[in-house]
Amino acid sequence: MTDVIAPNVTKDIALKANGLKKAFGGLIATDNLSLSVATGEIHAVIGPNGAGKTTLVNLLSGMLRPDAGSIQFNGRDVTRLPAPARVKAGLSRSYQITSIFRDFTVLENVMFSVQARQGHSFRFWKPVSRDASLIDPARELLGRVGLGDRVDIRAGELAYGEQRQLEIAISLATQPSFLLLDEPMAGMGPEESQRMIEFLRALKGAYTILLIEHDMDAVFALADRITVLVYGKVIATGAPDDIRNDPAVREAYLGGDDSDDCSEEGAA
Amino acid sequence: MGAFGPLRNPANMFTALVLVIFAITPILAPALDESFYVIVFARIMVWGIAAVSLNLIMGYGGLISFGHAVYLGIGGYTVGILAFHGVTSAWIQWPLAIGVSGLVALVFGAISLRTKGVYFIMITLALAQMIFFLSVSAERYGSDDGLNVLARSDLGVSFFSLNNKTDMYYTIFAFLLASVFVSWKLVNSRFGTTIRAAKSNDTRVQSIGVATYRYRLTAFVIAGIMCGIAGLLQANLEGFVSPDMMNWQRSGELIFMVVLGGMSTLFGPVTGAFVFLMLSEVLAGWTIHWHIIFGPFLVLVVIFARGGIAGLLTRRADRD
Ligand SMILES: Nc1ncnc2c1ncn2[C@@H]1O[C@H](COP(=O)(O)OP(=O)(O)O)[C@@H](O)[C@H]1O
Ligand SMILES: [Mg+2]
Numbered sequence: 304m305t306d307v308i309a310p311n312v313t314k315d316i317a318l319k320a321n322g323l324k325k326a327f328g329g330l331i332a333t334d335n336l337s338l339s340v341a342t343g344e345i346h347a348v349i350g351p352n353g354a355g356k357t358t359l360v361n362l363l364s365g366m367l368r369p370d371a372g373s374i375q376f377n378g379r380d381v382t383r384l385p386a387p388a389r390v391k392a393g394l395s396r397s398y399q400i401t402s403i404f405r406d407f408t409v410l411e412n413v414m415f416s417v418q419a420r421q422g423h424s425f426r427f428w429k430p431v432s433r434d435a436s437l438i439d440p441a442r443e444l445l446g447r448v449g450l451g452d453r454v455d456i457r458a459g460e461l462a463y464g465e466q467r468q469l470e471i472a473i474s475l476a477t478q479p480s481f482l483l484l485d486e487p488m489a490g491m492g493p494e495e496s497q498r499m500i501e502f503l504r505a506l507k508g509a510y511t512i513l514l515i516e517h518d519m520d521a522v523f524a525l526a527d528r529i530t531v532l533v534y535g536k537v538i539a540t541g542a543p544d545d546i547r548n549d550p551a552v553r554e555a556y557l558g559g560d561d562s563d564d565c566s567e568e569g570a571a
Numbered sequence: 572m573g574a575f576g577p578l579r580n581p582a583n584m585f586t587a588l589v590l591v592i593f594a595i596t597p598i599l600a601p602a603l604d605e606s607f608y609v610i611v612f613a614r615i616m617v618w619g620i621a622a623v624s625l626n627l628i629m630g631y632g633g634l635i636s637f638g639h640a641v642y643l644g645i646g647g648y649t650v651g652i653l654a655f656h657g658v659t660s661a662w663i664q665w666p667l668a669i670g671v672s673g674l675v676a677l678v679f680g681a682i683s684l685r686t687k688g689v690y691f692i693m694i695t696l697a698l699a700q701m702i703f704f705l706s707v708s709a710e711r712y713g714s715d716d717g718l719n720v721l722a723r724s725d726l727g728v729s730f731f732s733l734n735n736k737t738d739m740y741y742t743i744f745a746f747l748l749a750s751v752f753v754s755w756k757l758v759n760s761r762f763g764t765t766i767r768a769a770k771s772n773d774t775r776v777q778s779i780g781v782a783t784y785r786y787r788l789t790a791f792v793i794a795g796i797m798c799g800i801a802g803l804l805q806a807n808l809e810g811f812v813s814p815d816m817m818n819w820q821r822s823g824e825l826i827f828m829v830v831l832g833g834m835s836t837l838f839g840p841v842t843g844a845f846v847f848l849m850l851s852e853v854l855a856g857w858t859i860h861w862h863i864i865f866g867p868f869l870v871l872v873v874i875f876a877r878g879g880i881a882g883l884l885t886r887r888a889d890r891d
Contacts, residue, residue, distance in 0.1 A: 364778060390780030402775045404768055415768050418761055419779045424786065430759040477780055 315342040316375075317481055317511040318394075323362055323372035325355075325535075332358040333369070334535035340481075340528075345503070345512045347522045350532030356515045357399055359532070360485045363513070364396040365389045376481070390419075395479030399486040399515070401466045405459030409450055409469055412458050413441035416476035441476065448472045448502065464495040471502075481511045488518050500524055523547070531555070582884040586838040589845055593744055597737045610808075613740050615848045616747045617805045622828040622840030623750045624797035629826065630835035631758055632790050633770030637692045638679070638699025639825050642672045642795045644706060644817025646802020651718045651812040661724035661733075668803040669796050675702070676795025680788045696819055706814040717813025720806050733807050743804050747841065750797055755837050757793070766790050767835075831872055833881025842880050 318340040325333040332355040340346040350356055361367040363374060365386035373382045381389055404412050414437040418424060421436070431437055445451055448468045453461065458469060471487060487503065488496045500521050506512065507525070516522045522529060522543075529546040531539045539549045546552055593612060600608045621643055628634040649668035658664065683694040712718045723733040733739045757763045769776045769783040776783050806812045815821070824847065832843025850868070854861035876883050 366774065366778065385782065386777045387780045387782040390778065395780075396778050398775075398778075402772060402778075404771045404775065406771055407768070411764075415764055416779050418764065419776075419781045424761040424765040424781065425789070426761040427763075428756050428760055430756075431761055431764050432759060434761075473775070473779065 316340070317342040317377060318363065318513065319375040320359075320363065321373045321375075323359070323374070324370045325358055325362060325367060326370055332535050333362060336372070336532075336535065336537055338530055338537065338540070340511060340513055342511050343508055344527040345507055345514055345525050347514045347516055347526035347529045348532055349516060349519070349522055349529060352517075354532040355535040356532060357485055358535070360396055360483050360513075360515060364394065364483055366396075390477055390479070393478075393480035394483065395474045395477045395481070396483040397470050397474045397485060397487060399489050401463075401470050403458045403466060403469050403473060405457070407458055408455050409445060409458050409461065410438070410441055410454040412469055413444055413472050413476050414438060416473045417441050417444075420477050444472050444476055448475070449498070464491050467491060467495070467499070468502075479510065481513070482506070483513045483515075485515045486517055487514070488516060488521055496521065580885065582833075582836070582838075582881045585842065585880070585884055589838075589842060593747070597740050609736060609740055611848075611852065613743050613808055614805075615845050616743045616841075617801050617808060618825075618828065618844040618848060619841035620743075620747050620750045620801040620804070621798045622825055622832070622844045623747075623754055624794045624801065625825050626829045626834065626836075626840040627754055627757065627766075627794045627797070628787075628790050629829055630840075631763065631770065632766045632787060634684070634787065634791065635692050635826070636683075636695040636791075636794075637819065637822050637826065638695035638697075639794070639798055640819075640821035641679075641699035641702050641817045642676065642798035643802035643805060643821065644702060644812070644814070645672050645675055646799035646804075647806035647812040647816050648706060648712070648718070648802075649799075650724060650803045650806040651720045652712055654721045654724075655712065655718060659722045659725045661726045664724050665800075665803060668799050672799025672802070673792050673796045676792045676799075677788070680791030680795070684784060684787050684791065696822070699817060699822060700819060703814055703817050703819070706817065713813070715814050717811055717815070720810050720812060723807045723810070724803070739808060743808065746800060746804060750800075751837055751841065753797070758837070762786065762789070827869060829879075831869070831879050833879035836879075836881040839879055839881040846880060 316339050320336060320338045323333050323336040324331070336359065348356055348359065358367065362369050365381070365384060369382065373380060375381065376389070376392060376394055379392070381392065384392070404415065407415065414431060417437050417440050418431065442451070442454060445454055448471060450465060450468055450472065453465060458466065461469060467487060467489070471484070474482060488499050491499060496518060503512070503514070503525055514522070514525060526543055529541065529543055530537055531546060531552050533555045538555055539546055539552045541549065593616060596612045597609050600606050621639070625636065625639045628636060646668045649671050650664050653659070653664050653667065679695065679698045683691055683698065686694055706712070707715045726732065731738050733742065758767070765776070765781060765783070765786045769787060773783055802816065805816065828843035828847045829840045830843070831847055832841065833839030851861065851865060854864055872879070878885070
C-alpha cells in the first residue's frame with residue numbers, strides 16, 4: 304500500500320500503526336490497519352457505524368491488545384505498553400460514551416486527572432480539597448472548556464453537552480501531546496457541536512489529534528487529513544478534498560451520488 | 572467531600588450521640604447497676620473497628636470482600652498463640668499481629684484483586700476459608716474448640732493494664748476513634764481519591780494514566796491490618812480465640828453492618844455494628860427464634876433503606 308505521508312520527510316510522525324488486527328470471535332473489527340498521524344495535525348477517521356473506529360481508539364490507547372501489528376508513538380514501540388503507561392507518554396483519549404466520575408464534582412473530576420499527571424498517588428494524609436497544586440490547574444482548565452461556573456456541581460448532574468466538555472477536560476488535564484478523541488460531538492445538538500468545533504480548532508497545533516467523528520461538517524471543517532474506515536479496513540487516506548472526491552469513498556461511505564445528503568445525515 | 576459535616580445533620584448528630592454513649596458507659600453503667608453494658612459496648616466497638624476497615628475497601632473501594640473476618644482471626648490467634656508460648660508483651664504481640672495481618676492481606680489481595688465482581692467475592696471467601704480450616708485443624712491450639720488466651724497483652728506499664736476492665740474499654744474506644752480518624756484522612760487524600768475514582772469508573776482511571784491495581788492492593792492491606800487490630804483487641808477482650816471468629820458468617824455479618832450503617836460513610840459502619848449487635852442482643856433476649864425476626868429485618872433494610880441508617884437520616888435532613 305502507498306503511504307502518502309512517507310515522502311514528506313519534513314513532518315514528524317507522532318503516531319504510526321502498522322498492520323493492526325483485532326478480531327472479536329469471528330468478527331474482524333480491525334483488519335490489517337495502517338495509519339500515520341503527523342505531529343501537530345488533526346487527522347480524522349470516519350466510517351459508518353460498526354466500522355471499527357472505537358476499536359481503533361481502544362487499540363491505540365492500550366485498552367485492547369491487537370492480535371497482530373504494531374503501534375509506534377513518537378518513534379517508540381508502544382504495542383505492549385499498558386494503557387496507563389501510554390498516558391504517561393503523552394497519549395490521552397476521550398470516550399464516545401461519556402466516561403466521567405459521576406459522583407465527583409466537576410472540579411474533583413479534573414483535579415483527579417491533574418493528580419494522576421503529577422505522579423504517584425501514594426499520599427495518604429493531606430486532603431486534596433486543600434491542595435492548590437490540584438485545584439488551581441483544574442479550575443483554569445475548566446474555565447478554558449467553558450465549565451468555569453459549574454465547578455461545584457456533581458458531574459452526573461451536568462447537562463449532556465457539558466458532560467461531553469468535561470470528558471475532554473479530563474483528557475486534557477493529563478497534559479498529553481496527542482489526543483485520541485472518540486466522537487467528541489456524539490449526541491450533541493447543532494449549537495453545542497459548533498462550540499465544540501471551535502474549541503477543537505483552538506487546540507489545533509498545540510496537540511496532535513486523531514479525531515473520530517461522524518459529523519461530516521465537523522470533519523471537513525477541522526481535519527488536515529482524513530482516513531476512511533469500512534469494515535475495519537482503511538479504504539482511503541488523504542486531504543479532505545481528495546476524500547470528498549474519491550470514488551471508492553463516495554461509493555462505500557458517502558453513499559454514491561450526492562455527498563450533501565450525507566453531511567446532513569452526519570449532522571443529524 | 573466535607574466528611575465531617577455540620578452537627579445539624581441528623582446522621583452526624585446520631586454519630587455524636589453514639590460516641591458520647593461509648594465514652595461515658597464505663598462511668599454510667601456501674602452507677603445504673605448495668606455494668607454488663609461495658610462488655611457489650613466494648614464488643615460492639617471491636618466490631619465497629621472491623622466494620623470501619625471493611626468499609627474502606629468495600630464502601631470506598633467497591634471491593635466486596637466476603638472473607639474480611641479472617642483478619643479478626645489472624646489478629647486474635649497471633650495474640651492467643653504467642654500467649655500460649657509465653658510471649659505476652661504487647662510490644663511484641665501487636666506489631667506481629669499487625670505484620671501477619673498485613674502479610675496475609677498482601678498475598679490474598681494480590682490474588683483476589685486480579686478478579687472482579689462475583690469472582691472477587693468467591694475468591695476472598697475461599698481464601699478466608701483456607702485459614703479457617705487451618706485453625707480448625709490446629710490441634711495444638713484447640714482445633715474448633717478454640718484457645719484460651721492465657722494472659723492479656725502486657726503493656727509493660729504500671730498505671731494502665733488490660734486486666735482492668737475500664738482500661739481495656741478505653742483502649743478499644745481509642746482504637747475505634749483512631750480507625751475512624753485514619754479512614755477520614757485516607758478517604759480525602761490523594762490515595763483515597765484514587766480508590767474512590769477506581770470504584771466509580773475503573774477504565775477511566777486507567778485511561779487517565781493510573782494503574783489501579785497497586786492502589787487497591789494497598790487499600791486491601793490497610794484494611795486487613797485495621798481488622799487485624801480489631802482481632803487482637805477481641806482476643807484480649809474475650810480472653811479466648813476460636814475458628815468461629817473467622818467463620819464466613821462473621822464476614823457476612825461485617826458486610827451487613829457496613830450496609831446497615833451506610834456504605835462509604837465514615838461513621839456508618841460503627842452505627843451499623845451498634846444497631847446490628849444491640850438488635851440481635853435484644854431480640855435474642857425475647858425469643859430463641861430471634862433469627863426469624865432479624866433475617867427479614869435485614870432484608871427490608873437492604874431493600875428500603877439504601878444508604879443504610881446514615882442514608883436514611885441524611886435523606887430526612889434533605890427533605891426538611
Ligand atoms: N468488545 C467487543 N466484543 C465484541 N464485539 C465488539 C466489541 N467491541 C466492538 N465490537 C464489534 O466490532 C465492530 C466495530 O465496533 P466499533 O469499533 O465500536 O465501531 P464504531 O466505533 O466504528 O462504530 C462492531 O461490529 C462491534 O459490534
Ligand atoms: Mg464508536
